[in-house]
Amino acid sequence: MQxxxxxxxxxxxxxxxxxxxxxxxxxxRGGRVLWIDPYPTRxxxxxxxxxxxxxxxxxxxLATNADMPDWLTVVRxxxxxxxxxxxxxxxxxxxxRDILRTIDRFIQQDETLLGIGKPSELAxxxxxxxxxxxxxYDAMDDFPAFYQGLSRSAMARREQxxxxxxxxxxxxxxxxxxxxxxxxxxxxxxxxxxTVDSLPPxxxxxxxxxxxxxxxxGTIGHWFDWPFVLALAQANSALSIHLIGPLYTPxxxxxPFNIRLxxxxxxxxxISLMQSFSVGLIPFNRSDLTASIDPIKYYEYRALGLPxxxxxxxxxxxxxxxxxxxxxxxxxDLTYQVTIAMVxxxxxxxxxxxxxxxxxEARFNASGILS
Numbered sequence: 001m002q003x004x005x006x007x008x009x010x011x012x013x014x015x016x017x018x019x020x021x022x023x024x025x026x027x028x029r030g031g032r033v034l035w036i037d038p039y040p041t042r043x044x045x046x047x048x049x050x051x052x053x054x055x056x057x058x059x060x061x062l063a064t065n066a067d068m069p070d071w072l073t074v075v076r077x078x079x080x081x082x083x084x085x086x087x088x089x090x091x092x093x094x095x096x097r098d099i100l101r102t103i104d105r106f107i108q109q110d111e112t113l114l115g116i117g118k119p120s121e122l123a124x125x126x127x128x129x130x131x132x133x134x135x136x137y138d139a140m141d142d143f144p145a146f147y148q149g150l151s152r153s154a155m156a157r158r159e160q161x162x163x164x165x166x167x168x169x170x171x172x173x174x175x176x177x178x179x180x181x182x183x184x185x186x187x188x189x190x191x192x193x194x195t196v197d198s199l200p201p202x203x204x205x206x207x208x209x210x211x212x213x214x215x216x217x218g219t220i221g222h223w224f225d226w227p228f229v230l231a232l233a234q235a236n237s238a239l240s241i242h243l244i245g246p247l248y249t250p251x252x253x254x255x256p257f258n259i260r261l262x263x264x265x266x267x268x269x270x271i272s273l274m275q276s277f278s279v280g281l282i283p284f285n286r287s288d289l290t291a292s293i294d295p296i297k298y299y300e301y302r303a304l305g306l307p308x309x310x311x312x313x314x315x316x317x318x319x320x321x322x323x324x325x326x327x328x329x330x331x332x333d334l335t336y337q338v339t340i341a342m343v344x345x346x347x348x349x350x351x352x353x354x355x356x357x358x359x360x361e362a363r364f365n366a367s368g369i370l371s
Contacts, residue, residue, distance in 0.1 A: 003025050134167045230259075283310070
């Protein structure tokens with residue numbers, strides 16, 4: 001069996017759930033994969049032009065330029081950012097005629113599975129052209145929540161049509177499962193996981209010593225809970241807070257002396273830096289967007305034996321009470337919360353068991369997507 005996969009992320013980006021899925025698929029079925037990169041599915045905003053300029057000046061260090069495996073073909077659609085506008089689908093059919101023919105020829109070669117990682121007009125057209133092949137929609141985020149106005153309503157309509165027509169639906173969080181509950185007969189929850197083979201052996205995990213660090217590694221966007229982090233810094237002035245990753249929002253105010261902003265880094269460096277943390281932070285605010293998030297940081301921190309201090313959002317609200325996981329907010333006694341988090345230590349067997357049960361391979365093996 002081979003796979004056509006319309007991805008929510010470019011192949012040439014930091015490896016996440018979509019990349020891990022196609023690698024797993026190939027290892028299980030041995031077939032070729034036709035990967036379709038995403039294109040703009042909303043109307044442009046002024047912030048986009050600033051982001052494009054910054055991307056040219058400061059290339060993403062997390063992007064990968066590694067050679068593609070011989071079983072993978074990547075297609076990059078070219079498209080004007082007009083998809084939500086009425087009539088845009090007619091323009092798209094003309095622009096995508098070569099891509100649609102490429103997909104048609106690929107599907108004719110062998111038994112094929114169609115995977116959709118993000119709703120789009122291109123995905124709808126491929127579904128309509130090949131209604132008889134097995135298909136699935138993997139909702140790794142609440143995609144309409146990323147958008148506003150016309151773009152949001154258009155994305156919601158496309159998502160509903162896709163959900164109606166695919167053979168199976170997989171979702172990454174409990175909130176998304178509740179949103180797609182009317183499709184219960186073809187729905188399954190496939191939580192996120194971590195890349196276990198990129199982690200150091202449990203016995204080789206470096207023990208943090210010296211400076212006590214509360215650390216966060218990831219993108220700092222509009223979902224980042226700055227009031228919580230600032231309150232955390234004020235309540236724990238003797239500790240350092242390291243925030244590592246690209247900054248996509250203005251700072252709310254001058255940062256206190258014990259908060260350090262560090263730039264994005266490659267995955268190997270990220271794993272090394274996380275081992276210097278005393279506690280891993282997941283400070284996201286509560287919104288429609290974060291309500292559906294199952295943060296990969298949770299899995300990476302746990303797999304490195306780090307206690308976790310998180311705000312109330314998404315899947316993390318359901319982890320209250322887990323050993324070493326502390327869910328709190330800016331109004332709590334944050335000195336006490338940090339103290340009890342730092343005291344917690346995972347045993348070696350707990351880390352090993354977590355890695356075994358929360359690798360991408362274990363997650364996809366249990367998903368039933370290929371059944």
